[in-house]
Amino acid sequence: MAISSNKHAEKVHISLTVNGEHTEVAFAPHRTLLEVLREDLGLAGTKHGCELGECGTCAVLLDDRPVLSCLVLGVDCAGRSVETVEGMAEGPDLHPLQEAFADLGAAQCGYCTPGFLLTAEALLKENPSPSRDEIKQALAGNLCRCTGYIKIYEAVELAAARMRGEPAEPSNEAMYGHR
Amino acid sequence: MATVNGDAFRVVGRPQRKVDAVDKVTGQTRFADDLHLPRMLYGKLLRSPHPHARIVHINTSRAEQLPGVKAVLVGSELPTPFGILPVSQDEHALTPDTVRFVGDPVAAVAAISEDIATAALDHIDVEYEQLETIASIDQAVERSEPLIHDYGDSGNLHKLIDLEFGDVEDGFAEADVVREDLFFYGGSTHLAMEQHASVASYSADHKLTLWSATQTPHYVHRALARVLDMPASRIRVIACPNGGGFGGKSDPFNHELVTAKLAMKTGRPVKITLTREEVFYCHRGRHPTLMWAKTGVTKDGHITAMHFRTALDGGGYGSYGVASTYYTGALQTVTYQIDRYKFQGARAFTNKPPCGPKRGHGTPQPRFAVEVQMDKLAEQLKLDPAEIRLRHLVPPNSLTANYLRVGSIGLGACINKVVAGSGWKDKFRKLPEGRGVGLACSSYLSGAGLPIYWNNMPHSGVQLKCDRGGGVTVLCGSTDIGQGSDSILAYIVAEVLGVDPFEIRVVTADTDLTPVDLGSYSSRVTLMSGNAALQAAERARDMIAPEVATKLDVPRDRLVFAESRVFDTEDPERGMSFAEAVQAAEAALGTIGTVGSYTPPKSAGRYRGAGVGPSPAYSYSAAVAEVYVDLESGIVSVPKIWVAHDIGRCINPTAVMGQVEGSIYMGLGEALMEDMAYRENRRVVHKIPSMLEYKSPTTLEMCDVETYLISDPDPNGPFGAKEVGQGPLLPVAPAVANAVYDAVGVRIDEVPIMPEKVHHALKQKAKGKEARYGPTSFPEIAWPEPTRVPTPAEGGDGKAFKREEAVTAVPPERQH
Numbered sequence: 001m002a003i004s005s006n007k008h009a010e011k012v013h014i015s016l017t018v019n020g021e022h023t024e025v026a027f028a029p030h031r032t033l034l035e036v037l038r039e040d041l042g043l044a045g046t047k048h049g050c051e052l053g054e055c056g057t058c059a060v061l062l063d064d065r066p067v068l069s070c071l072v073l074g075v076d077c078a079g080r081s082v083e084t085v086e087g088m089a090e091g092p093d094l095h096p097l098q099e100a101f102a103d104l105g106a107a108q109c110g111y112c113t114p115g116f117l118l119t120a121e122a123l124l125k126e127n128p129s130p131s132r133d134e135i136k137q138a139l140a141g142n143l144c145r146c147t148g149y150i151k152i153y154e155a156v157e158l159a160a161a162r163m164r165g166e167p168a169e170p171s172n173e174a175m176y177g178h179r
Numbered sequence: 180m181a182t183v184n185g186d187a188f189r190v191v192g193r194p195q196r197k198v199d200a201v202d203k204v205t206g207q208t209r210f211a212d213d214l215h216l217p218r219m220l221y222g223k224l225l226r227s228p229h230p231h232a233r234i235v236h237i238n239t240s241r242a243e244q245l246p247g248v249k250a251v252l253v254g255s256e257l258p259t260p261f262g263i264l265p266v267s268q269d270e271h272a273l274t275p276d277t278v279r280f281v282g283d284p285v286a287a288v289a290a291i292s293e294d295i296a297t298a299a300l301d302h303i304d305v306e307y308e309q310l311e312t313i314a315s316i317d318q319a320v321e322r323s324e325p326l327i328h329d330y331g332d333s334g335n336l337h338k339l340i341d342l343e344f345g346d347v348e349d350g351f352a353e354a355d356v357v358r359e360d361l362f363f364y365g366g367s368t369h370l371a372m373e374q375h376a377s378v379a380s381y382s383a384d385h386k387l388t389l390w391s392a393t394q395t396p397h398y399v400h401r402a403l404a405r406v407l408d409m410p411a412s413r414i415r416v417i418a419c420p421n422g423g424g425f426g427g428k429s430d431p432f433n434h435e436l437v438t439a440k441l442a443m444k445t446g447r448p449v450k451i452t453l454t455r456e457e458v459f460y461c462h463r464g465r466h467p468t469l470m471w472a473k474t475g476v477t478k479d480g481h482i483t484a485m486h487f488r489t490a491l492d493g494g495g496y497g498s499y500g501v502a503s504t505y506y507t508g509a510l511q512t513v514t515y516q517i518d519r520y521k522f523q524g525a526r527a528f529t530n531k532p533p534c535g536p537k538r539g540h541g542t543p544q545p546r547f548a549v550e551v552q553m554d555k556l557a558e559q560l561k562l563d564p565a566e567i568r569l570r571h572l573v574p575p576n577s578l579t580a581n582y583l584r585v586g587s588i589g590l591g592a593c594i595n596k597v598v599a600g601s602g603w604k605d606k607f608r609k610l611p612e613g614r615g616v617g618l619a620c621s622s623y624l625s626g627a628g629l630p631i632y633w634n635n636m637p638h639s640g641v642q643l644k645c646d647r648g649g650g651v652t653v654l655c656g657s658t659d660i661g662q663g664s665d666s667i668l669a670y671i672v673a674e675v676l677g678v679d680p681f682e683i684r685v686v687t688a689d690t691d692l693t694p695v696d697l698g699s700y701s702s703r704v705t706l707m708s709g710n711a712a713l714q715a716a717e718r719a720r721d722m723i724a725p726e727v728a729t730k731l732d733v734p735r736d737r738l739v740f741a742e743s744r745v746f747d748t749e750d751p752e753r754g755m756s757f758a759e760a761v762q763a764a765e766a767a768l769g770t771i772g773t774v775g776s777y778t779p780p781k782s783a784g785r786y787r788g789a790g791v792g793p794s795p796a797y798s799y800s801a802a803v804a805e806v807y808v809d810l811e812s813g814i815v816s817v818p819k820i821w822v823a824h825d826i827g828r829c830i831n832p833t834a835v836m837g838q839v840e841g842s843i844y845m846g847l848g849e850a851l852m853e854d855m856a857y858r859e860n861r862r863v864v865h866k867i868p869s870m871l872e873y874k875s876p877t878t879l880e881m882c883d884v885e886t887y888l889i890s891d892p893d894p895n896g897p898f899g900a901k902e903v904g905q906g907p908l909l910p911v912a913p914a915v916a917n918a919v920y921d922a923v924g925v926r927i928d929e930v931p932i933m934p935e936k937v938h939h940a941l942k943q944k945a946k947g948k949e950a951r952y953g954p955t956s957f958p959e960i961a962w963p964e965p966t967r968v969p970t971p972a973e974g975g976d977g978k979a980f981k982r983e984e985a986v987t988a989v990p991p992e993r994q995h
Binding site: 038039042044048050051054055094101107108111113137139140142151170174177179 | 372
């Protein structure tokens with residue numbers, strides 16, 4: 001019901017939920033979710049680093065679970081729910097992960113950032129108090145070449161604390177280094 | 180006027196978000212591939228499947244007839260060569276006659292979809308005549324046939340350098356211990372997460388715009404004008420925010436020129452985005468470098484002489500290679516005093532993707548050698564590795580044997596910090612077998628002292644305007660590649676004008692709108708564009724202040740610019756908003772706009788080759804690495820690195836921390852795993868052009884990092900700031916290698932330190948043979964007659980001895 005195929009245009013037409021909104025889109029059936037998001041829906045916040053499932057850059061949430069959108073066919077998303085980085089903020093209010101990434105400089109070039117944010121969001125939904133090792137495990141499929149990951153761990157920990165309602169601030173060591 | 184008093188800064192030195200942080204965490208930053216223009220076509224490059232071949236014939240007619248194909252391009256349509264260095268104009272947009280590596284582009288297509296463009300490549304018929312390949316440094320030294328290029332210093336040797344500062348033989352005679360060691364530093368690539376992309380648009384009035392993922396829009400601008408044979412004034416280059424650069428987007432690239440030409444040919448916008456595989460072919464990464472180091476020291480470790488040889492595997496084109504080669508010999512002298520110094524460097528052309536500048540550009544390789552050899556010398560002399568270094572640091576405000584002017588040097592403080600922080604004295608040679616610690620130091624430039632194209636113009640320019648609403652706009656050609664250069668401009672201007680950095684608009688990297696900045700390379704941007712911004716902001720303040728002083732009837736030197744106000748420091752209530760201050764100035768003077776620019780100080784060296792190495796300021800780093808070595812498998816893991824970095828002064832300490840941690844990460848990847856590997860027996864095809872097979876550290880391999888920031892303000896830096904983006908990478912590989920020796924007593928004189936190498940050395944050790952893995956010979960190279968330069972200690976004035984004076988008509992080489 002969510003899929004219809006128009007043989008003449010050789011496109012499939014699906015409906016799905018994107019960032020909480022009902023969305024209709026038609027595209028060539030071989031297109032990946034990555035291509036549908038970026039090229040058919042204009043959601044360029046989702047990036048790509050390899051298009052082979054190797055780098056984690058294109059991660060989005062499909063029914064709340066992180067997937068590599070370059071390895072998911074668009075047609076397989078019919079009737080399902082997709083969240084991209086564009087859907088993380090609530091109106092003008094950034095998600096606590098976005099705030100923490102900005103505060104700590106966890107986004108340098110920012111290219112891998114959407115994939116990290118969404119993977120971390122899924123982690124914190126499952127585990128509101130992850131240890132450093134659990135964060136490393138959860139993010140092990142996402143490559144970042146700028147940060148050395150450390151500011152990313154610190155940002156996830158900061159956001160997790162804030163989401164638990166704790167009045168957390170970045171540590172002096174994270175902001176200034178050790179004395 | 181009350182301005183910047185001592186350390187009483189309001190913005191500088193405080194943690195801040197970057198000005199583009201919110202765009203980045205919300206996915207709003209528009210990278211080159213995110214751009215879509217109406218009627219845009221998609222371009223694809225056909226790349227050579229052969230490492231070395233002559234193009235006999237290209238037939239594009241089948242591709243042209245494919246529905247949806249709008250243009251096909253071959254090399255003869257863009258015959259003018261280009262290259263980043265004036266001495267290496269050896270590339271073509273599409274190679275017209277010879278392919279020099281697997282992946283060398285020979286033709287291009289523009290079509291209405293990426294699918295059609297890709298399919299059309301299969302319809303281009305190319306007949307090749309294969310040539311013998313040159314696959315290694317050794318082969319390039321041995322064989323001058325076939326020639327990869329018809330230029331170069333000798334056969335397939337692109338560049339040969341021989342520089343001598345004092346007589347090293349005299350120095351070796353004075354030494355108590357002389358060591359000769361061989362080292363090899365493997366090739367690695369930048370692997371920026373963003374694949375290169377560019378979009379071009381050509382208007383009906385013959386103006387070209389190129390948006391590109393480039394670190395150097397100014398040089399792309401030059402290359403476009405040259406290759407397209409168009410006035411530069413009709414070309415606009417906009418560098419999009421780079422999704423990581425690390426040096427990999429510093430050359431003008433084939434796809435940028437081709438995108439532009441296809442847009443001109445079709446009259447429609449064109450985009451080319453490279454696949455990850457193509458990015459591996461673009462490369463320009465770390466030169467694989469073989470090194471021989473002969474060093475003489477006195478009993479207390481003072482270096483009386485060093486003779487250093489490098490041989491670089493350059494790949495198929497020149498790129499920055501001449502500069503890279505000089506850099507493998509330039510910065511040995513800026514950490515520990517070296518009385519006499521001789522450097523011989525050779526760069527080979529080989530049939531592989533071209534090497535170029537990667538983070539640290541030509542200096543991590545020799546630094547690895549120097550620091551591992553220091554470790555060996557310390558052991559031989561029974562000195563602590565920290566102590567031998569501390570005793571012989573280059574003094575501040577001094578001139579090295581090769582005429583590099585060192586200003587501030589915080590290396591001693593760096594060493595002391597990591598020694599204390601790591602518990603070095605309780606660990607070194609004291610940990611159980613399989614665990615060890617190693618120490619290494621380094622230094623890097625805060626910007627190259629000379630531009631790539633010699634001229635007397637500034638290296639960085641800023642325009643600044645203040646509007647009646649109190650808004651400030653800063654325009655600069657600098658390019659933010661993630662390092663935060665846009666933010667630096669805002670912080671510095673905010674500090675001087677007393678406004679909120681997040682209220683400043685920063686416009687950068689647009690050749691139509693912004694004054695030239697040479698680009699994001701050589702760690703030059705904070706120092707150079709920062710100084711230009713500082714000058715522009717101070718000039719704006721100096722325009723505004725007198726008018727405010729008159730209006731408030733307050734002596735000018737009592738005025739403070741802070742908190743978006745201008746007020747009397749003795750009576751803070753007496754003041755006006757910054758907007759009112761600008762209005763007062765505009766009423767009196769007209770539109771308020773200023774410019775600032777920065778040109779580095781003249782360098783001291785006057786010999787041929789003196790252009791590479793000078794910098795307005797040198798940063799310093801020291802690191803201790805702790806390792807675990809598995810005795811069965813040889814697997815090395817690194818739980819923690821302690822690093823101290825002499826930053827001069829932090830403009831934003833959190834951003835500095837990010838650069839240090841990122842450098843440690845990239846250094847760790849080079850130390851342990853990253854490897855540009857080729858199948859030599861399969862005609863030099865890249866072994867593993869994918870992110871899965873090119874191993875780089877994930878969260879699971881990355882070590883903990885404990886960072887110490889050392890402030891030793893340098894008078895040449897804005898507020899004393901020096902570089903941080905590259906220097907802290909350098910000590911990682913030698914610190915890890917030294918730690919492996921501490922852990923298991925084997926010397927791995929080669930990176931990456933892969934398990935099989937450690938395993939091999941452990942087996943050798945068990946057999947009672949030399950407990951070492953590394954190169955065993957350096958090729959016989961016919962070095963040119965050396966350029967002999969007396970050292971400053973010998974009374975030299977920076978010029979070479981007579982033979983050189985005879986050729987003063989030839990300008991010294993002034994590559995980056």
